[in-house]
Structures are given as structure tokens and as C-alpha cells.
Amino acid sequence: MAATSNANRPAAERVFLAFLRLFPSEFREHFAGEMETVFRDQYRDAREVGAVTPIRFWWETYSGLIATAFREHRDILFQDAEYALRMMRKELGFTLVVIVILGLAIGTSTAAFTAANAILIQPLPFSGGNHLIHLMQQQPAVGVEDMAFSVKEIEDYRAQNHTLDAVVEFHPMMFSLLGGREPERVDTGVVSANFFQILGVSPLYGRTFIAEDERPSATPVLILSYNFWKRSFGGDPNVVGQKYSMNDKGHVVIGVLPPIPQFPSEVDVYMPTSACPTRSGEHALHERNWHMMEVFATLKPGLTLAQAQADMNQIADGLRKKYPDDYPATKGYAIHLAPVHQELTHEIRPVLTVLAAATGLLLLLACSNVAGIMLSRMLARTRELTVRTILGASRSRIVRSFVTEGVLLAAFGGVLGFVLAYWSLGILVNFTSRFTSLASQLQMTPQVILFCVMSSVACGVVVGLVPALAMRHTAVFVTEGWGNANLPSRASVRARGILLVAQLALSVVLLVGAGLTLRTLLQLEHMDAGFTPSDVLTARIYVLNSKHPSFFNDLLERARKLPGVQSAALASTFPLYFRDTEGSFPVEIRDTQVPDRSPINGHVVTPDYFRTIGIRLEAGREFTEHDDGKPAPVVIINQHMASHYWPNQNPLGKQISGSPNEWATVVGVVGDVRQQGLDKEPVDEVYGTLAEAPRNAMSILIRSSQTSPELAQQIAWIVHDLDPDAVITDVQPMMQARTNSLASRRTIAVFLSIFALIALCITASGISGMMALTVGERRHEIGVRLAMGATATKVIGSMMRRALTLIAAGLGAGFGVAWLLSSSMSGVIFGVRPRDSVTFAASSALLLIVAAASSFVPLTRVAKLDPVVLLKAE
Amino acid sequence: MGKKRTIESYLPLTPAVFHVLLALADGEKHGYVISKEIVRRTGGEVRLSAGTLYGTIKRLLDDGMIEESDERPDFSLDDQRRRYYRLTKLGRAVAEAEAERMQRVLAMARAKRVLGPETA
Numbered sequence: 001m002a003a004t005s006n007a008n009r010p011a012a013e014r015v016f017l018a019f020l021r022l023f024p025s026e027f028r029e030h031f032a033g034e035m036e037t038v039f040r041d042q043y044r045d046a047r048e049v050g051a052v053t054p055i056r057f058w059w060e061t062y063s064g065l066i067a068t069a070f071r072e073h074r075d076i077l078f079q080d081a082e083y084a085l086r087m088m089r090k091e092l093g094f095t096l097v098v099i100v101i102l103g104l105a106i107g108t109s110t111a112a113f114t115a116a117n118a119i120l121i122q123p124l125p126f127s128g129g130n131h132l133i134h135l136m137q138q139q140p141a142v143g144v145e146d147m148a149f150s151v152k153e154i155e156d157y158r159a160q161n162h163t164l165d166a167v168v169e170f171h172p173m174m175f176s177l178l179g180g181r182e183p184e185r186v187d188t189g190v191v192s193a194n195f196f197q198i199l200g201v202s203p204l205y206g207r208t209f210i211a212e213d214e215r216p217s218a219t220p221v222l223i224l225s226y227n228f229w230k231r232s233f234g235g236d237p238n239v240v241g242q243k244y245s246m247n248d249k250g251h252v253v254i255g256v257l258p259p260i261p262q263f264p265s266e267v268d269v270y271m272p273t274s275a276c277p278t279r280s281g282e283h284a285l286h287e288r289n290w291h292m293m294e295v296f297a298t299l300k301p302g303l304t305l306a307q308a309q310a311d312m313n314q315i316a317d318g319l320r321k322k323y324p325d326d327y328p329a330t331k332g333y334a335i336h337l338a339p340v341h342q343e344l345t346h347e348i349r350p351v352l353t354v355l356a357a358a359t360g361l362l363l364l365l366a367c368s369n370v371a372g373i374m375l376s377r378m379l380a381r382t383r384e385l386t387v388r389t390i391l392g393a394s395r396s397r398i399v400r401s402f403v404t405e406g407v408l409l410a411a412f413g414g415v416l417g418f419v420l421a422y423w424s425l426g427i428l429v430n431f432t433s434r435f436t437s438l439a440s441q442l443q444m445t446p447q448v449i450l451f452c453v454m455s456s457v458a459c460g461v462v463v464g465l466v467p468a469l470a471m472r473h474t475a476v477f478v479t480e481g482w483g484n485a486n487l488p489s490r491a492s493v494r495a496r497g498i499l500l501v502a503q504l505a506l507s508v509v510l511l512v513g514a515g516l517t518l519r520t521l522l523q524l525e526h527m528d529a530g531f532t533p534s535d536v537l538t539a540r541i542y543v544l545n546s547k548h549p550s551f552f553n554d555l556l557e558r559a560r561k562l563p564g565v566q567s568a569a570l571a572s573t574f575p576l577y578f579r580d581t582e583g584s585f586p587v588e589i590r591d592t593q594v595p596d597r598s599p600i601n602g603h604v605v606t607p608d609y610f611r612t613i614g615i616r617l618e619a620g621r622e623f624t625e626h627d628d629g630k631p632a633p634v635v636i637i638n639q640h641m642a643s644h645y646w647p648n649q650n651p652l653g654k655q656i657s658g659s660p661n662e663w664a665t666v667v668g669v670v671g672d673v674r675q676q677g678l679d680k681e682p683v684d685e686v687y688g689t690l691a692e693a694p695r696n697a698m699s700i701l702i703r704s705s706q707t708s709p710e711l712a713q714q715i716a717w718i719v720h721d722l723d724p725d726a727v728i729t730d731v732q733p734m735m736q737a738r739t740n741s742l743a744s745r746r747t748i749a750v751f752l753s754i755f756a757l758i759a760l761c762i763t764a765s766g767i768s769g770m771m772a773l774t775v776g777e778r779r780h781e782i783g784v785r786l787a788m789g790a791t792a793t794k795v796i797g798s799m800m801r802r803a804l805t806l807i808a809a810g811l812g813a814g815f816g817v818a819w820l821l822s823s824s825m826s827g828v829i830f831g832v833r834p835r836d837s838v839t840f841a842a843s844s845a846l847l848l849i850v851a852a853a854s855s856f857v858p859l860t861r862v863a864k865l866d867p868v869v870l871l872k873a874e
Numbered sequence: 875m876g877k878k879r880t881i882e883s884y885l886p887l888t889p890a891v892f893h894v895l896l897a898l899a900d901g902e903k904h905g906y907v908i909s910k911e912i913v914r915r916t917g918g919e920v921r922l923s924a925g926t927l928y929g930t931i932k933r934l935l936d937d938g939m940i941e942e943s944d945e946r947p948d949f950s951l952d953d954q955r956r957r958y959y960r961l962t963k964l965g966r967a968v969a970e971a972e973a974e975r976m977q978r979v980l981a982m983a984r985a986k987r988v989l990g991p992e993t994a
């Protein structure tokens with residue numbers, strides 16, 4: 001070879017030599033020297049003889065090098081792939097196992113990425129969405145973080161700001177829509193005329209609102225949401241221009257929205273502010289305290305959120321000084337601006353983070369497992385690899401062929417994974433829609449496909465490269481001789497051990513994650529929510545204002561007479577039912593030493609309410625038919641409120657006020673109820689009677705010996721008999737509401753448990769495979785030991801000791817990692833500590849049992865081995 | 875290895891392969907001489923850079939159309955890094971088959987008057 005050192009060569013040659021590195025090593029070993037000489041000669045001809053122009057010479061030289069190098073790599077790739085495919089066909093069982101393991105892992109990761117990509121990474125699907133901000137009024141002194149706006153406040157912020165382009169409002173209402181196939185109760189979004197304009201949403205059919213639609217005298221108009229249009233109008237575009245009746249007025253449908261995630265909440269129809277009777281009423285228009293609207297805005301171009309926040313703070317200061325009675329210092333007053341994207345995703349972010357982490361761990365685990373299997377297979381192929389080495393295959397060429405095989409296996413796994421991810425899309429949309437309206441955006445985008453491809457390639461490289469590197473000290477590469485095909489090198493044994501420890505450790509982490517969510521679910525399912533939901537049927541009923549005076553009384557009267565009914569009551573809201581929640585309102589309280597005036601949740605009920613749903617009466621009395629507000633209104637409060645405002649005092653006879661100059665007397669105290677969710681602590685609650693505060697939407701609750709479909713039908717029949725236009729929805733056993741409230745928790749627990757179960761199966765197969773291999777490799781030694789008089793039990797015992805050492809190492813490592821990572825679970829668990837000792841102990845014990853059993857089963861083969869046969873075979 | 879290939883299955887040859895085979899038709903040569911010969915014979919029209927030349931040589935070696943020669947020229951004239959290549963029987967047969975194929979194409983072109991008659 002050339003003695004010339006690289007530094008002494010001319011620059012042109014050094015560049016040429018650098019380009020030679022593009023070639024496969026075998027090609028270089030064979031031809032690099034010759035190529036260098038030819039290059040030198042051709043370069044000399046070009047320079048001295050002028051055989052060719054310098055530009056053409058360089059172009060031909062380097063384009064030739066690049067094209068040939070590419071071709072050489074391609075040829076090797078094809079050869080290796082062909083060889084790998086032949087091997088995969090030959091060992092079909094192994095191939096299928098590996099493809100399924102990788103497919104499951106890549107599939108779950110791709111599914112998790114699909115959700116994370118659509119919800120957390122991608123911008124909002126409205127063109128104006130990324131600049132959209134949510135304005136929230138706050139009362140810091142009493143812990144109110146998101147108080148709605150009144151019309152007066154919206155007008156002030158709109159007129160006085162210098163940083164916002166448009167300020168728009170939204171509030172949800174429930175109205176009955178008549179004139180369709182049947183009367184329908186529709187969720188209605190009441191919005192500013194330019195609401196869709198600032199979102200950047202164009203209609204699918206018709207048009208969106210224009211300024212004229214919002215004039216007080218304008219014809220009432222409606223825009224339908226895509227889902228409602230599909231569901232109630234069968235996707236008929238001719239609905240645009242049709243007239244329907246709502247609130248006793250004709251409303252013309254002017255447009256249909258495309259399928260977009262709705263914000264701030266999913267509604268059926270939209271109407272401009274002037275069409276909403278509440279929003280156009282005297283109170284709403286003129287009372288600064290009539291808080292009901294949510295407000296959104298866009299920033300003026302080039303301005304930052306911080307600048308807008310400073311601007312808004314100034315306006316808030318001004319309002320506080322100008323209207324001290326409306327913004328009392330005792331409550332404090334502030335305004336807060338937040339990007340809408342952040343708001344839409346804050347609830348699901350911890351859930352997706354945990355799921356993404358879990359699928360990532362599963363992917364790592366699958367890679368460790370498959371790398372272990374590949375290593376065993378390579379050891380079994382030692383003799384064949386030795387032959388290839390003798391025939392001139394270089395070490396790098398053999399490593400490369402392993403990697404190609406790994407990538408090919410992972411590619412098949414990737415295809416399977418993609419199919420799994422595609423198939424799970426529906427489940428995923430269903431799951432994520434519990435947390436965010438962005439769930440409708442989940443789809444297989446090019447980014448998802450790219451992720452699936454990249455993760456498959458990465459897995460392939462890992463499962464091919466790790467065993468190849470672990471094999472680098474084996475006889476194949478070191479002696480280039482025949483070696484002892486049956487004895488693995490110390491390095492490869494160590495590598496197998498490390499891969500197994502990694503699988504065990506990752507399994508512990510996944511088991512702990514699943515355990516924590518399962519424990520959370522168990523806690524919540526056994527939580528005493530303060531009421532007895534079994535044997536109670538509920539239904540939501542809406543009637544028109546004008547017709548309702550005696551409707552609810554009549555309904556209750558007739559429902560009580562139905563066979564099997566023990567008691568029946570009406571309530572404006574009931575625990576764990578989240579439609580039409582009335583929210584909290586500020587109250588004045590007499591005769592208390594507590595300065596804090598947090599808003600209080602209010603409910604309107606009929607006398608038998610507490611008995612019907614099993615809320616305990618702690619003191620005083622329940623409501624009676626005589627509590628009709630005369631001569632003075634009465635209320636019942638919960639235990640939480642009683643001990644909050646009158647600790648160590650008798651709360652009965654105390655007075656509170658929800659509206660100026662109207663004081664109600666506390667006549668009873670009932671037990672605390674988890675109204676807002678089983679995972680939400682009870683808060684202050686006050687109950688009033690329907691007779692004192694009439695409503696046009698109530699839920700009926702019936703305790704009966706049978707909450708059967710027949711009872712539901714009978715209720716529906718009575719409702720329509722009393723008022724054919726009344727709407728009845730959400731007919732369900734109360735137990736169902738309780739079960740539904742845990743649906744998202746249950747889904748997280750189920751997902752994590754499935755992942756943990758997959759992890760456990762993969763790890764068990766990994767351990768059992770490794771032990772079977774060890775028995776095979778050491779059968780000579782086992783034969784000798786058995787021949788020397790050792791019992792099978794003793795041999796098994798010694799092999800089991802090594803297995804248990806590895807299992808202990810895996811458990812220890814996993815325990816440590818789970819301990820460190822557990823705090824990241826705090827967003828998805830409730831009622832258990834992230835480092836819950838029961839979960840950690842149970843997860844470790846489960847894994848220990850499964851791992852020990854998986855190690856032991858292959859070892860039982862030792863008992864069946866005949867030393868004579870074994871030694872003869874050797 | 876796989877089944878035995880027929881001569882025809884190698885055809886048509888790429889220009890680089892055909893020129894290398896032609897260059898070796900009258901005796902063994904090393905890489906630089908092969909590339910010089912091709913340039914000389916084609917009047918500079920075909921030039922094989924080092925990369926293209928050795929890519930072609932490797933293919934021809936793999937296919938068994940050329941082989942490395944054991945015989946070396948006079949030691950004083952020899953650069954140890956140069957290897958000499960010569961045609962194998964297969965290589966010669968393939969080159970002949972390709973030349974005949976081209977001849978048939980030429981004949982067709984003449985018959986169709988795409989090309990003028992052959993001049994002596």
C-alpha cells in the first residue's frame with residue numbers, strides 16, 4: 001500500500017480520498033488504491049496535457065464517484081434484503097412473533113402520536129385560531145379565576161382598548177327548535193356577528209353572520225353546526241333558507257358550518273346576540289353585574305400578549321375606580337388573557353403526556369425484546385456467519401446485513417402498526433373528545449405516516465445493531481476461524497442479560513403506571529359521593545316559558561302515582577350531571593365572622609329531592625309543599641357551607657341573600673355531595689325551592705323499585721301528554737351518570753393496563769426464550785454435571801439463581817425509574833400518592849411471579865435430559 | 875448460486891461496459907490504460923472517471939466477464955497497486971454478441987435509410 005501520508009498529498013487527492021469514503025468498505029478495500037492511481041494519472045493528463053477542461057474533469061470525477069457509490073450501496077442493500085427475506089421465510093414463526101411485537105409497539109406509539117400531533121402540536125384548524133385569546137375576569141380575593149362578562153363590561157373593553165383587533169362574545173343557551181321532524185332541544189351558541197370572521201371559519205353552505213344580523217330589529221337567523229345538520233337534517237343543503245320556530249319567533253337558517261372543533265363548547269346552532277331573548281333583555285343590557293358572556297379577541301398585528309395584558313390591566317383599573325360598588329375591594333378585580341390553544345388543550349395535556357410516555361416505554365421494551373431474540377438467532381447462525389467471514393465478508397458488511405434484516409422486520413411491523421393505529425382512530429377520537437373539542441381533528445396526516453416510518457426505521461436499526469455490536473467479540477469476528485458455534489461469548493451473554501434487565505425495568509414502570517390509574521379508579525368507584533344513585537331514574541325536561549306554570553307540578557303528581565315509584569322530585573341540576581349547570585353566584589351572608597365570600601353553587605329542588613336521591617338531612621328540616629317563598633323564602637344549605645360560615649354555631653335560622661334586599665332563612669342542613677365530580681371536593685351549596693324560583697328546564701328524579709325502560713317510556717308519555725312541545729332528553733338511571741363521570745378515568749386506566757399487560761407478555765416471552773436458549777447452549781455442561789451425579793433439581797436451582805439475579809436487577813432498576821417518574825403521573829391520578837407503596841409492591845410482586853415462572857418453565861426441560869444421550873451427541 | 879445465465883441475458887450492455895470489454899479485447903490492461911484507450915478510440919467522446927471505471931470493472935468481475943491477470947509486466951515498469959484485467963471466455967462471447975446485436979441494428983437502420991450505405 002501507499003506509503004504517502006495523507007498530509008503530504010496534494011489537496012485534489014485528499015478531496016478524492018475523502019469522497020472514496022462514500023463507498024462500501026469492501027469496495028474500498030478492493031479498489032481504493034487503484035482508483036487513486038487512476039485518478040492521479042487522469043488529473044495529470046487534464047492538467048498537463050489539457051486533455052479535458054478542468055470543470056468537465058471535476059464534474060465527471062465526482063459525479064462518477066457519487067453515482068457509483070450509490071449504486072454499490074443499493075446493490076448491497078438488495079442483496080442483504082433478499083438474504084434477510086429468505087431467512088425470515090425460513091424461520092417464519094420467529095418472524096411473525098417479532099413482527100407482532102414490533103407492530104403492537106409501533107402501532108400504539110403511532111396512535112399516541114396521532115393524538116398528540118392533532119391536539120398539542122398542530123395549530124388550531126381555524127385560520128385565525130392561533131391569534132385567538134380568551135379574556136377572563138377574575139376576583140383574586142375570593143378565588144374566582146374565570147368570571148363571565150356582562151354586556152356593559154364587554155362594551156367598555158371593546159371601546160377602551162388599544163391592542164385588540166376584535167372583541168367577540170359567546171354564551172351558551174338551551175332553546176326548543178320547532179318545525180322540524182319533532183320538537184328538539186338545541187344547544188345554542190349566542191355570538192357576536194363577527195365571531196366566525198375572527199376564527200377564520202367559512203361556511204359549508206350559505207353564509208355566516210354579518211353586522212346587520214345583530215341589529216335589534218333584524219330578522220332572527222341561525223347557523224347550524226355540521227354535526228347537528230347531519231344528525232337532524234340528514235345533511236340536506238336545502239335547509240338553508242328554511243324557517244323554524246324558536247322562542248315563539250320565526251328563525252331563518254342562513255348557513256351550515258364545516259366540521260370544525262367548536263369553541264368554547266360544542267353547540268347545535270348559533271344565533272347572533274340580538275336574537276337571544278335573555279341577552280336582549282333589560283337586565284342583561286343594563287346591569288353591570290349580569291355576568292353571562294365569555295369573551296374572545298384577536299391581537300392587533302405585531303403586538304404581543306403581554307402588551308395586550310398591560311392594556312387590559314389599565315382598563316380594569318379604570319373600571320374598579322369608576323364602579324367601586326360593582327368591583328368591591330373585598331373580592332378584588334383583575335383581567336387575565338390566555339391563548340385559546342392553551343385553553344383547549346390544558347385538560348388533555350397531562351393525559352396525552354402519560355400515554356405518549358407509556359407508548360414510548362413500550363416501544364423501548366419491544367426493541368429490547370426483539371434485540372434479544374435477534375441476538376439468540378445470530379448466535380444460532382454462528383457457523384453460517386463464520387463461513388461468510390471466511391468467504392471474504394467484512395465485519396462491517398455482516399453488521400450491515402443484520403441492520404438490514406432488523407429494518408426489514410421493523411418495516412413489516414410498521415405496516416402492521418399503521419393498520420392498528422388506523423383501526424384505533426375511532427376509539428382514540430372517542431377517548432380524546434372527553435377532554436377537548438380538538439378530538440375531531442384526529443386523522444392520519446403525512447406527519448403521522450412520517451412518524452410511523454421513522455419509528456419503524458429507528459426500531460429496525462436498534463434491533464439489528466445492538467445484537468450485531470454484542471456479537472463483535474464472538475469467534476466469528478475475532479478468529480475468522482470456525483470457532484465454537486455452540487458457545488456464546490461472554491459479551492453476548494452479558495448483552496442478553498442487559499436486554500432482559502431493560503425489559504423487566506420498563507415493565508415495572510408500565511405496571512406501576514397502570515397500577516396507579518387502576519387504584520385511582522377503584523378509589524373513585526368506591527367513593528361515597530354523599531347520595532345513593534341506585535334505583536333512581538333521571539330525565540331532563542324543557543318546556544317553553546309561556547306554557548309552564550303548572551307543568552312541573554302536574555308532572556310530579558302523575559309520576560308519583562306510577563306503579564313501583566317510591567318518591568319523585570325535580571331539580572334544576574343533580575350530582576354528576578353536567579348539562580345546564582347553573583354555576584355559582586355571589587351571596588351576602590349575615591351573622592358570620594368569615595370575611596371570605598366565595599361564590600356558592602345554587603340548586604332549585606322540590607320537597608322530596610333529598611329523600612329521593614338519598615342525601616342525608618343533618619339538621620333542621622327538609623322542604624315542604626308550604627315553602628313557596630311566602631312570607632319569606634327559605635333555603636337548605638350543605639354541611640360544608642354550614643361549617644364554613646358558622647363553625648361551632650347552629651346555622652339554622654341564619655340568613656343569606658342571593659339578590660338585593662331578599663333574605664332567605666336557613667331551615668335545614670344536608671350532607672355534602674360531590675356535585676362536580678367524584679374527584680372534586682364538596683363545595684358550599686345552597687338549595688332553594690322550585691315554588692320560589694320557577695324554571696323552564698328541570699330534571700325529574702324518580703326512586704323506584706325498577707328503573708326500567710318501561711318507566712322511562714311512561715314518563716315520556718306523561719311529559720308529552722302535558723305538553724306536546726316539551727322536550728325530554730338524557731333519560732338514564734342515575735347510576736349511569738355516576739358511571740359516565742368516570743369514563744375518562746376508566747379509559748386511561750384501561751389503556752395503561754393494556755400497555756402493561758402487553759409489556760408483561762413480551763417480557764415473559766423474553767425471559768422464557770432466553771432460559772430455553774441457555775439450556776440449549778449449556779446442555780454439554782448440564783450433561784457432564786448430571787453424569788457426575790448432580791441431581792436435576794440442583795442443576796435447575798443453580799440456573800434459576802442466575803435468572804433470579806437478573807430479575808432482581810430488572811426489578812431494582814425499574815423500581816428506581818418508576819420512583820423518579822411517578823410524580824409525572826400526578827395529573828391523572830386521584831386519591832393515591834404517586835409513590836403509593838401498595839402499587840409499587842403489587843407491581844413488583846406481579847412481575848416477580850410472572851418472571852420467575854417464565855424462567856422456571858424452560859428449565860423443567862433439564863429434568864428430562866438424559867446425560868448419556870447428551871454426551872454421545874457431543 | 876443461481877441458475878446459469880445465457881449470453882443474451884447480459885444484453886444490451888451499457889456503453890461503459892461495452893467500451894471496457896472492447897478495450898480489453900486485444901490484451902490485458904490496467905485501469906488507467908483502459909480509460910486512455912477508450913478516450914483515444916472514441917476521440918474523447920467517452921470518458922470513464924475513476925469512479926465509473928471501477929464500478930464497471932467490479933460488475934464485470936462479479937459477472938465473470940473479466941478477471942484479474944496473474945502475470946505482471948516487467949517489475950521495473952510495474953506499480954504494485956495497479957491490477958491488470960483480461961477478458962474471460964464469457965466476456966469475449968458477450969462482447970461479440972453485443973457487437974453482432976449492434977450490427978443488426980445498423981443493418982436495420984440502413985434498410986430503412988436512416989443511415990447511408992456502408993463505405994468501404
